[in-house]
Amino acid sequence: MPLVVVGISVVILLLLMTKLKLNGFAALLLVAVAVAIVRGIPLADIPDVLSDGIGGQIGDTMLTIGLGAMVGRVMGDSGAAQRIAGKLLDAFGPRWVQVAMVVTSMLIGVTMFYEVAFVIIVPIAFTLVRVTGAKLLWVGLPMSIALSTMHSFLPPHPGPTAVAATFHASVGLTLFYGLFIAIPAGALIALVWPRLPFVKRMDPAVPTGLVGEREFTDEEMPGLGWSLGVALFPVVLIAGAAVTELAVSSDSHFMHLIAFIGSAPIALLLTLLLAIWVFGPRIGRSLEEVGGSCASAAKAMAMILLVIGAGGAFKNVLVEGGISDYIKDVTHSWPISPLVLAWLIAVILRVALGSATVAVVTASGVVLPLVAGSGINPVLMVLAVSCGSIAFSHVNDPGFWLFKEYFNLSVVEAIKVRTTYTTVLAILGLGGVLALDGILGALNV
Structure with missing residues (x-):
């Protein structure tokens, strides 16, 4: 059964890294090769599958994370x-430093990818710690939680935007309704989680070389x-491009220029x-x-990028x-609420594949036939x-490794x-979606 293979591979990966203390990059590649063999991928094709996974993941993240780390340093x-x-402390006071991080992260994270916003804000978090x-x-944890919520719940981030296109849902309404879920949920967890006993017992040091x-x-x-x-220059470029894209024809030469300048790598390069x-x-x-300063940041990022790339290889295997096709076949006829x-x-x-974007795009394809027949609001x-x-981020999620390495x-x-x-x-x-469904149903919206 494919899901058993996924479960066993995750357990083996944890054992390699925790008990045997094997480097994360090597452990991920070893497990990826083993899973590829078990799942029947031809031996001659395995190197290409690993390379494609690493290339796709590094291609998406290296420029963003590398340039962001240099700007931060x-x-x-x-x-x-x-x-x-210092100004955040003056405005909120040391007692409310977590609120400052949540507010800052949510404002920046509405339009920016998790990884981009993370590497921009984390130097400020490191400085506040010192x-x-x-x-x-x-x-740092309130920052990461707030950014995770914005990235996974709301357009114009890639997953929600792609699903909105699949369901022919309004991106604007998705963002509007989504804010009523994302802001309270993200703020609640961001302020509660650092206070939990098992988190308070952890006391990692700021990683060397990043600040x-x-x-x-x-x-x-x-x-x-x-x-x-x-600090806000890339936010303005990326957010400005997203807003302009909604108002201007994508075929115009002006929009091509705006899209170029507003892409994360170019925006961060200009910021650098x-x-x-x-x-x-x-x-x-x-x-x-x-x-x-730039060289120091690049050296500190080398192992982080290697581990993230290996995570991409595991995901691609x-x-x-x-695995995704198997899950689609198994769940297609389950008799439960379309929303659930x-x-x-x-x-x-998400548990099986790691990538939130792959998860949402695949899931949307499975439930798409239910949208028209169920009468559920596509938003x-x-x-x-x-x-x-966003659920169960673990070792096959590249964002997991970014979080792990930066927070040591x-x-x-x-x-x-x-x-x-x-x-x-x-x-x-x-819970928020089901509550909104009830409210909109009562209002006949």
Whole structure:
């Protein structure tokens, strides 16, 4: 049974990394090869399947994460991150630092991918940890939870947007209704999870190389305007492109230019060039110093990118091995509510395949025939599938490894924290969708 293969492979992966202390990159590749053999993928094709998985994953993430890490390190080494962190503390106070992180993350995360927003905001979280003396997870976990919620629940993120197109649902209404679920659910979990006893017992250190250790005086730090301007520059470019896309014909030459500038890699590349000047020659730092900051960030990211790429290889083996097709066949005729079925199929696919985007797109294809016949609001179907796609993030999810490495956790610790919070978010999301269904039904909307 394919799902048994998935379960056993995850257990073996955990044993390799926790008991034998095998490097995550090597462990993921070994398990991926074993699963490929068991699922009957021809031996001659396995290297290509692994390469395609690594290439697809790294192609999607390397530019984003690498450029984002460089921007973050340049800001950190110039004192810009400390300036923003200091102003957040002044505005909210040390007692409300978690609220500051949730508000900041939700505002930025509405339009930006999890990985992009993560690497932009995490230097500020690291700086707040150093300045306040708080634990890393106390400050960083609310940020990650808020970003996860925005990315998985709402368009214009790729999964919800693709599902909205499949169901012919309004992207605008999906975003509008989704905010009523995402904001309370994300804020609740973001503020509760760091307070849970099993999380409070964890005390990881900030990873070396991703943020400077120097503490700046007020005179040494760049101004708040420049610091915020650089931090928000990619947000403006990406969000501006998303908004413009809704209002302008996609066939226009102007839209092609906007889409180019607003793509995450180009937006971050332009941000890096801006950061190099703003936090380099403009304030008296040499280009050699700024280049050193970029090099330090690149070295620190090397193993993270390798592990994420190996996670992509594992995911691709599961897809090529027919796991998603098997789940579609098994669940197609289950006699339950279309909203619950859509959510459940997305959950199963997320557990088996790791990729939230693959999960939502596959689940939408399974439940699409139910939309017309059930009378369910297609916007609610989009939200049900999207909420299910965040559940049970674990070792076959590249975002899991980003979370684990940046927060310096062991595999078991990352599962305890991230797998649990993503699952509870998915359950709360389903509850919100069912509540919205009842409210809209009562209002005849």
